[in-house]
Amino acid sequence: MILTVTLNTALDLTYGVPELVPHASHRVSEMSERPGGKGLNVARVLSALGHRTVVTGFAGGATGTALRELLADLSPQEPGGPGGPDAPHGPDTPGTAPAPITDALVTVAGNTRRTIAVVDRTTGDTTQLNEPGPLVGADEWAALLGRYEELLAGADAVALCGSLPPGIHVGAYAELVRSARTAGVPVLLDTSGEPLRRGIAARPDLIKPNADELAQLTGSREPMRATRDARRRGAHGVIASLGPDGMLAVTPDGVWQAAPPARVLGNPTGAGDSAVAGLLSGLVEGLSWPDRLRRAVALSTATVLSPTAGDFDRAAYEELLPRVGIEEHAPAAR
């Protein structure tokens, strides 16, 4: 199974309004609710690819309860009951039926945050409102560490995703990266700012920064220079997501650039999380770097194309997969 960690989960609400006018009153014409936070988004895509996933992190309060109910609704029901972290592994072949997502979240006293995406139906623009996360106490962090160590024992790979809630020390991801390394579980870190800087120093297998996160980390907006710099800081492999230009991968095995066959228009929400799911599932399946990158780029492009923010369009994914362009850089350029 693949483990995803989301320390700052969220109940994601999307509100459609005919037009967003500041200072006016709006009747929400359509709304949807889903369990959110980057690691939960990654888990949803992994499940769709047929990979059993376990999610941990924090959830609390009425919003935490709502999030967990929605998460339970997501997971396909199996004849033998939902698969736990100890359930036998399926063949984990992408393209099969959705695999279960197991809730191993740690309950906290504070309220899980909400995020609200207000979609203006006239312009298509989205205005985002993000509540602060719950204050997490030292005992709650200790409970998470214990749960994480247990889950690592059964994990083929782990993704550490998103921001830190208040109360969690800035070196938290570095701590989680070290535990995964000690347990011999490949670890991907997807965060930003100081938690990323600290986390990299603990030598994760992979990081997946976007151009802004790379620039914040390294001071450079030149993709090759910034990606190499990020690798020197400790990450074994750096997969830089360059938005519509695809991805640049600087790894111990080589350097590749992967690009979608054409630029697409759509909602980029969740495209990075789909890329993480593509990279991790490819790693667990033992795919080559070019095949992992093809999958990551096809999934993130199919997410931009999906009418529902954060979901991927399966038909588009299957159509794009063989058409992702891969260019290997000559060893001298490494």
Added chain:
Amino acid sequence: MILTVTLNTALDLTYGVPELVPHASHRVSEMSERPGGKGLNVARVLSALGHRTVVTGFAGGATGTALRELLADLSPQEPGGPGGPDAPHGPDTPGTAPAPITDALVTVAGNTRRTIAVVDRTTGDTTQLNEPGPLVGADEWAALLGRYEELLAGADAVALCGSLPPGIHVGAYAELVRSARTAGVPVLLDTSGEPLRRGIAARPDLIKPNADELAQLTGSREPMRATRDARRRGAHGVIASLGPDGMLAVTPDGVWQAAPPARVLGNPTGAGDSAVAGLLSGLVEGLSWPDRLRRAVALSTATVLSPTAGDFDRAAYEELLPRVGIEEHAPAAR
């Protein structure tokens, strides 16, 4: 006790943001949650005035649970446990300690709606987002009618407040007004549009429309003409709230105009609900019309002045109360 009915309760969220910019992402810097819907706001003010209140209406789903928890937190704890509708009546004198608010909401399958007030801390402007209410089924409406009839038996007065959720027929308030009249319980109706038009025909004791609601009902924006017209449609008494100009009362006992000593600046959210609480508490205490109107105007003005939307500033209320101007119209003018 005073009964308030809120068919479309809401979990009211207030988000403070440094500045609301459409199409941008915002970190919510302050947030608050409270149980909402007009009848719940009225109950909160009645409780602060020392009146035992019972609230009914609908609540459901995770948001309904959150609303009920917040409602339970609001009610002062008494040594003998929280007062139910059958608890002995206290002296019900305003100015005493807060009285209990009893939750007699009917549970429904749908989710109680949220409302979100986004306050721009730069301009002070509020942008409102209101979710649609839950779809209420025929059996749920029947359960509400049963609960309402039981509660009327112990009520000194009842307020019917706010909009109708989807699934409730437009004559619902007319039905509730008739039951109250049959039970001999004074009934105040505070709604708008077609539910108000239908409800008036069932001859409520009081309605409290604002200028817009009156204009929608009667086609006139001239306060005296519109208020008289509303009375001819069936309401025994019409108290028109004219915003900063105070209130115009056309009643079987006379016609009065009440005005605050000066215009005030602030947030008018909840001012109308405070006025309803003032009118109902004054009725139950047997105050004269001028005293009821003084209380209603002082409470609504003190609500505009309060730093928290929907709460009233008690010191301002006590200071304003003796200074509200009352003018009686000569009988010939009636």
